[in-house]
Amino acid sequence: MDLLERDAELEDLAGAVEEARSGKGGFLVIEGPAGIGKTRLLTEARKAAAGAKMNVLAARGSTMERAFAFGVVRQLFESTLASASPGERIDLLSGPAEQAIAVLEQAPLKGTETGELSSLHGLFWFTSNLCSEQPAMLIIDDLQWSDMPSLRFLAYLLPRLEDMRLLVVSGTRPQEPGVDWGALAQISEDPHSTVLHPMPLSKEATYRVMGGILNQQSHPKFFEQCYADTMGNPLFAIQLAQAISAEGLAPSEDNAVLVHDLGSSAVGSYVSLRLAQLPEQSAELARALALLGADADLSTAASVADLSMADAQKSADLLERVDIIKSKSVSTGTRTEFVHPLVRAAIYDEMDPVAQFNGHSHAAEIFIEEGDQSEHAAAHLLQIPPCGNLQYVEALRNAARDARTTGSPDSAFSYLERCLQEPPPSGQRLEVLTELGMTSLMVDMRKAAGYLEEVLDLTSDGYARASIARTLGEALFILGENDKAVAVWAGGVKALPAEDNDLRLHLEAGLISVPFVDPGRKELLERVADLRKIPPSESWGGKTLDGLISLHDTFSGNREAVTRARRALKEGVLVENASGQTPVVCAWQALLAADLDEAMDSIETAVVWAHQHGSIAALPVARTFKALGWLWRGDLAEAENDARLAVRDVETARVDISRPFTGPYLASVLMEQGRIDEAEIALNWSGIPDPPPPMGPIQYFLEARARLLRLKGKINEALDGALATGERYLSHGGKNPAIVAWRSEAALCLHALGRKSDAIHYAREELALARSWGAPRALGHALRITGLVEGGSRGRDLLEEAVVALEGSPARLEYAKALADFGAALRRANHRAEARSPLRQAMILAFGCGATPVVEYARAELTAAGGRPRHIAPTGSGALTPSEKRVAELAAGGATNRQIAQQLFVTPKTVEVHLSAAYRKLGINARAMLPEALKAS
Incomplete structure (x- = not known):
């Protein structure tokens, strides 16, 4: 047709x-x-x-x-x-x-x-x-x-x-x-x-479709009724015409009223008529095939229908001739499928519930007997109510095990839920419930919490209770049920024998994670001081506790945070056992705030580990903080790439808990590039309601929103936002501007509003905190903002100090900003000749970072200082982004584009783009020239 x-x-x-x-x-x-x-x-x-x-x-x-x-x-x-x-x-x-x-x-x-x-x-x-x-x-x-x-x-x-x-x-x-x-x-x-979106057929096309089957002229009223019932749906038109033909119904005006009874269920009517005209064996095979679903094996269908293979083959041939099924060849032989899912549905739906139950039970037992078909058996068991069959329990547990083996927690979850309903014998119930609870963590966190609560209630052994409490507390914490999480973790600590120290450290770490999202838990913040006194431990629990304390110390500005974070990440234990979870994220934030490259090394290890072994939920977390690392270093192209990958991964894995971090970090990158409208979209993607909730790590969102408002010229709203950021950050125990620099944001707003003394107050307060922390990015930023709001010779001195503080640091964009502001201050003080060098250097650095607003600002100031902006596209290996350099080095070592893509977890197209950029910046046009070009640069 x-x-x-x-x-x-x-x-x-x-x-x-x-x-x-x-x-x-x-x-x-x-x-x-x-x-x-x-x-x-x-x-x-x-x-x-x-x-x-x-x-x-x-x-x-x-x-x-x-x-x-x-x-x-x-x-x-x-x-x-x-x-x-x-x-x-x-x-x-x-x-x-x-x-x-x-x-x-x-x-x-x-x-x-x-x-x-x-x-x-x-x-x-x-x-x-x-x-x-x-x-x-x-x-x-x-x-x-x-x-x-x-x-x-x-x-x-x-x-x-x-x-x-x-x-x-x-x-x-x-x-x-x-x-x-x-x-x-x-x-x-x-x-x-x-x-x-294929549209329904027109009346003319529908008439052609039906006319080819009816082989005679239809009366206009008869056809009008046909069209009204099929509404131009091609399949319904075909099936209705076939049903009319099978009934021997003449397409006359008088018979128009009879069309509706056929047309309202055209497919079902056609199939029923066809099956009624076939031998019972063919109808039984059709029902067996409908029970088995798509791509059914004929021998299995024969067993379900209690037919010999010879009778089954004859019946299949007949069903194929009447256009109910069709055969297809696969590597294991010939299989059958219905000509359309609606045909299968029509046959299945005509079976009474008892026949459906018996058919699925029979099919499940056939697959169980085959020994290695537990997943096929489980698919049928999901279709029938529980009946207390121990064979079914075993088949469902085996199917769940096979699903976990292939990295399919969704399927394992479905099988185990059904297994629990069967139910398992009393001696196995706790095992099944535990398996289900642990599997649910990757599928449905709320259900996981419910199942694990039941496991906890049924468990009497102290160590086992504490072990379940650790996992259950994490689930409750993610769900925002902080009071319940605290009660569970505290109960786990009490249940533990004194000698079980490692698990105790895990539970204590859980307790002190709560203040990061729940400002009301001051008593847990106070607990951190006692936990600092615990001797260091190289165990998993010890590293978990170190990770949590390292971020508390970072928030408060305690430099001991670096020691703890390094200890937490040592030997990769947290990356392998807690990838994407709070302890490892805390350690990353601590080292990133200290401008230490080892944070990026650990994050990259986590990305590799996630691809090779991990859960899909761990990847967006690692990429989010990798984006933050690039942002703070000023590699905006790298930061945007990782942030956008993180956004995509968050949506794929539905890891919404990452949105309050991923969205603001991407928005911050876009603001640095001057892409204000896109930054607003990224912030909206974060999903933070207005007004913001009283709990959650939303200070990052609040800080980015305040800056966005300032850049849009909404200064009063921006000031309110900056102060709200500070209120939230302080409630979490946060002082360190290396994490959230709300005071300098408030200072810029106050300065723009002409409130200079207030601006200086906030800027100096941040500068004192940044000096105490000592990391160059935060210090250089605080010096720069204080210099801007103080102005005059004192301001120029502070801006010059910012340049010195940032000169050897990895914070290239902040260094470019300091140079630009220092050069502009010199130009305004009429030191035009002295201003040109820092302004020209700022242009080059900012261009390499991809920070268009800073480039344009430095260019305008350089022109005002009497300088002549030159072509600033940087060249040589120093101009390569980290990704471009890594790709170029691998290519220089002989790796093919495909091998590089596999090693770096990118596509070959991405490798081509990076290599093209590297060739341009290195001034070469062939792969063979890479080793010398990289060496010479």
């Missing part, structure tokens, strides 16, 4: 295919109601891909298989890997793609459980390897029924498609009940996605 009224969609498909062939991948989402023609368009996409000599891999979401860990991903890739020759297998699994084995063959590397991010990263590189020699198309029908891990993979893949020869084409229904629309919206609303 011709494809009618889909020219625009076909044109979009053809364009996307051509772009993918040329190396610009894409993601097409065909969205519309059931029957609108999404599957037909996917068929056309397959044809277009074949014509373009693209490798086509296809999958279909299914209500039955939504619980399968990476079910859609495995449909896409398993057969390709299974049928690959030894040489092809090596190519497919080269580099980080080896980590995909955990998903595609359910065989984790080195016998360990695979982190979710490790699985996603491995699958990305497997996909990249797949399309490196031949362009590829991934076709996914019924995306709305995909399992959550597969949706996460697609979300992970989507922003990395730009430089791949890969086109992903999916079909999805809007507003399908029971679907996680947040995950789907993340894909369809991504700027890298193109969404097509």
Whole structure:
């Protein structure tokens, strides 16, 4: 049958295919109601891909298989890997793609459980390897029924498609009940996605579709009723015409009133009529296939239907002839699927609940007997009510274990929840509940807290209670239930025997984490003084406590923070055991505030560890603080890149707890670049309501908002914001301007309002605190702001001192600002000749940082001082950003672009961009020239 009224969609498909062939991948989402023609368009996409000599891999979401860990991903890739020759297998699994084995063959590397991010990263590189020699198309029908891990993979893949020869084409229904629309919206609303919305057919096209089946002229009133009931839906029109034909209903005026009864459920009517005309064995096979879901194996369906293989094959042939199922070849043989999910749904829905229960039970038992099909068994057990079957308990626990092995906590969570309902025997209940509680931490924090509270109630052993208390307290803390978290942690301390010191340190660390978000817990702040007296411990608990105390000390301006933070991060124990969690973040903040490079080294280690072993939730945290490190150093391009990656990762992993950090840090980067409107968008993304809540680490948001208001000229509002920032920071025990410099922000606002004495008061107060802390960035900033508001010769002296303090520091942008302000002060004092050198140097430094406002300010002052601004594009290795330099060094060492991308966890396109920039800055045009150019520079 011709494809009618889909020219625009076909044109979009053809364009996307051509772009993918040329190396610009894409993601097409065909969205519309059931029957609108999404599957037909996917068929056309397959044809277009074949014509373009693209490798086509296809999958279909299914209500039955939504619980399968990476079910859609495995449909896409398993057969390709299974049928690959030894040489092809090596190519497919080269580099980080080896980590995909955990998903595609359910065989984790080195016998360990695979982190979710490790699985996603491995699958990305497997996909990249797949399309490196031949362009590829991934076709996914019924995306709305995909399992959550597969949706996460697609979300992970989507922003990395730009430089791949890969086109992903999916079909999805809007507003399908029971679907996680947040995950789907993340894909369809991504700027890298193109969404097509096929429209209903016109009356003329609907008439052509139905007329081709009815083979006779329809009376206008008869057709009008047909159109009214199908509303131009192609599938409904076809099925209605087939039902009319099967009923022998003449398309006359008199029969128009009979159309509605058929049209209101056209698909169901057609299927019912067809099945009624078939032998009972065929109907039984159809029901068995409907029970098994998409991509069913005929032998399994035969067992469920209690048919011999010979009878099953005959029945399948007959079902295929009447257009109910179709066969497809896979690497393991021939499988069947329904011609449309609505056909499967119609057959399944006609079965009474008892038949559905018996069918799913029978299917589960068949898979259990096969011994290695626990996940298939579990999928059926999720469809039936609990019945106290011990075999089912074991199958569900095994399925959860397999799901954890592939880094799929969502699926493991579903299986364990169902297992708990079965229920397990009393002797296993606590084990299952514990497994469920720990798995829930990665899926649903509120449910995790509920399950772990029950575990705590059922546990009598002191050490076990304290161990559960540690984890439960963390969950409650993340949920903002601070009073309950404190009670749980304190109860854990009391339950511990005296000799269990390491766990006690963990619990104490938990207690003193609360004041960072809850200003009302002054008694916990006072607890920090006693905990400082505990002898240092190299244990995990000792490092956890050191991490928390290091940030308390940083907040208060105690230089002992550096010693503690170094001790906390030593040997990477926290990165491996608490990646992305409060203790390691506290240590990072302490070292970043002290301008120490080892903080960035630890964060980079955390990024690598997260990709290789960790949870997807840990990555945005590491990237957020990496962005902060670049910001404070003045590497704005690096800072923006990491902050935007963190934003994307926060949305992918739904780590909303990071928003109060990630949004303000990105906004601060954008403000330094002069991109005020974008900064406001980033702040809004943070999700902080107005007025801000009384709890939470929102002083970072408040500080960034105050600065944004000042830059927008709303000085009075900015002053109020700066003072509100100070009030919040002080309530958390914060004094150190290296973390939050609210006093200097208030001083700038007061100075702009003409309140000089008040401005000087706040600036001098911050300067005294910065001198006490001693780190050059905070000190140079405080000196600069104090110099600006004091003015005169005293102000120039302070600005000159700021230049000296920052000269050898890593804070390049703050140094550029100090030079610019010092040069401007000299120019205003009529020392024009002396002003030119610092102003010219400020221009060059600020340009290298990407700080356009500082460049323009220094340029204007230099012109006013009688200087002639020259071309300031820096050259040589000193002009390379850290990422450009790292890529260039790896390329100089002989690594290919692909190898560099794999090592740095970026795409090959990103490597190309960095290398092009490096060539330009180094004045070369070939890779072979890199070693000498880097050495000479």
